[in-house]
Amino acid sequence: MSVFEESMFNAPIPGQGLTEELGSTPWQHPPQYATVDEAMNFYAERIMSPNFKEDITDVMELGVPLTTLANALQLGAVMQGKHTIDVGVLVTPVIVEMLSYVGDKAGVEYSTGLEKEDVDPNKIKDSHIALAMQKVKQKMEKAGETVEDSPTEAEPSQEQEPVEEAPTGLMARR
Amino acid sequence: MITNPAKNMYSKALSDVRKKNTKKVEPVKKTGLLQRNMQQSSEETKGNEPYDNVLDAMNQIITERKKLKNVSF
Numbered sequence: 001m002s003v004f005e006e007s008m009f010n011a012p013i014p015g016q017g018l019t020e021e022l023g024s025t026p027w028q029h030p031p032q033y034a035t036v037d038e039a040m041n042f043y044a045e046r047i048m049s050p051n052f053k054e055d056i057t058d059v060m061e062l063g064v065p066l067t068t069l070a071n072a073l074q075l076g077a078v079m080q081g082k083h084t085i086d087v088g089v090l091v092t093p094v095i096v097e098m099l100s101y102v103g104d105k106a107g108v109e110y111s112t113g114l115e116k117e118d119v120d121p122n123k124i125k126d127s128h129i130a131l132a133m134q135k136v137k138q139k140m141e142k143a144g145e146t147v148e149d150s151p152t153e154a155e156p157s158q159e160q161e162p163v164e165e166a167p168t169g170l171m172a173r174r
Numbered sequence: 175m176i177t178n179p180a181k182n183m184y185s186k187a188l189s190d191v192r193k194k195n196t197k198k199v200e201p202v203k204k205t206g207l208l209q210r211n212m213q214q215s216s217e218e219t220k221g222n223e224p225y226d227n228v229l230d231a232m233n234q235i236i237t238e239r240k241k242l243k244n245v246s247f
Contacts, residue, residue: 036224040231071180087224092180093187094228097235104242113181114188 026081033083039091042082043073047098056099057106063127065113066103070095191232 022028033039046052059069073095074088083091096112103110 036227040228065181067178067180067184070184071178074180089179089183090224090228093184094231094235096180096184097232097239101235101239101242104239112184113178114185 027078029081031081031083031087033087036087036090039077039083039087040094042077043091043095043098047095047102053102053106056102057108060099060103060108060110062130063111063125065111066096066099067092067113069099187229187232191229191236194229195233 033042047056056069060066070092074083074092077083078085078088100110100112
C-alpha cells in the first residue's frame with residue numbers, strides 16, 4: 001500500500017468535526033483578549049519574561065526564522081482561546097519585531113524569514129551540523145562511550161633529523 | 175505551495191511603516207477660484223484602526239532596536 005493511500009485512510013471521517021460538543025474546545029469560547037492592544041500587551045509580557053527569552057534565543061540560534069516562530073506563537077494562543085485568529089494575524093508583525101528585539105539584545109544572529117537565500121549545494125547549514133552533532137552525541141551516550149567536547153590535539157610528531165647519506169660517486173671524498 | 179501568513183503580514187507591515195515614516199507634502203493651492211489646502215486635517219489622518227496601532231507599536235520597537243545597535247532599516 002502506498003503512503004498516499006495510507007494517509008487517505010487516516011483522514012477524518014466526514015462530519016467527524018461535528019461530533020464534538022459545541023464549546024468543548026477553547027477557541028469556541030469568547031477570546032480572553034478581544035482587541036489588538038490587549039493581545040499586544042499579552043505578548044509583550046510573555047516574550048519579555050526571562051525564561052521565555054532563554055528558550056527563544058536557543059531556537060533562534062538553530063536558524064528558525066522569526067516569522068515561523070511568530071506564526072507558531074499566535075496559532076498556539078488561538079488554540080488556547082487567548083485571542084481570535086484575525087487578532088493573531090494582525091499582531092504577528094509586532095511579535096516578529098519583539099522577537100528581533102530580544103535577538104538583538106542577546107546578540108544572537110537570526111533570520112526574519114524575508115531574506116533571500118543563496119542556495120549553495122556545497123554549503124551545509126550550521127543548524128544541520130548542530131543537529132547532526134547532537135544525534136551523534138546521543139548515540140555515543142547510548143553506546144556508553146564518553147563524549148569529549150573538545151577534540152584532543154594530536155601530539156606533534158617528532159621531527160626526524162635528516163640522515164646524511166653517504167657520499168657516492170667517483171668524486172666523493174671519504 | 176505553502177506560504178507562511180506571518181511572512182506576508184510582516185513584509186506588508188514593514189512596507190507600511192516605511193510609508194508612514196516618509197512624510198508626504200501635499201501641494202497647497204493658493205490661486206484661482208478653488209483655493210484649498212490639500213493637506214488632510216489632523217483628525218482625518220489620526221488612525222484609530224487596530225492596524226494603525228500595530229504599525230505604531232512596530233515603529234516604537236524599531237526605534238528601540240535602533241538604539242540598541244545600528245540596525246539597517
